[in-house]
Amino acid sequence: MDTTETGLASWYTCETQGPRTASGEVCDPTGLTAAHPNLPFGTMVRVTNRDNGSTVEVRINDRGPFVDGRIIDLIEGAARQIDMIDTGVVPVQVDVIDTVQPPSRS
Template identity: 60%
Template sequence: MKKQLTLWILIILIFSSCATSKNQSARVEKGMASYYANKFNGRKTASGEKYHHNQMTAAHRTLPFGTIVQIKNLNNGKTVKVRINDRGPFVRGRIIDLSKKAARQLDMIREGVVPVEIRY
């Protein structure tokens, strides 16, 4: 009897944990994105690695280093995936700073600052 009860509890826990993980939705932020100026190329980021303008990286105020996020340019619908490796931006109203490569792929170089949606 005790083995059957233990088995049923184990089965319930397994199925309930599966249901929880499948129902988790992506978190979304909307705001303005900018990109790093050329002068920051080669400088150390908050994570300790060097910033390289030809990599797909970004700065976010709170997301853990290494988090992969999808960025969507709300002006044109283009998307990219970047890895968080720095802190910032520290300009009011902006939610992410992108590497120049990511900004180029989002076609935002000319504008400099664009509205985006971040999914993680």
């Protein structure tokens, strides 16, 4: 992936102490995390709501979204930060801030 991607974002939630994410973490609906189809777990991205200009920084810890045309799926807490709860799906820009480097093999 380039360092910038544009497309649609959706959001999801889970119960407190809910199921585990694809990375193995317990899902936290108030967190600042997101699902992305292929960025490495732990990658930090800035998501900008292109309708209102608000931004949130999130850590990738899950996989998805699994709907054509959507590029990222924010957990509820992150979606609230960029005011997309009521609309459900918004156009966004996703900028990679920090990528995770795999451990070196010695």
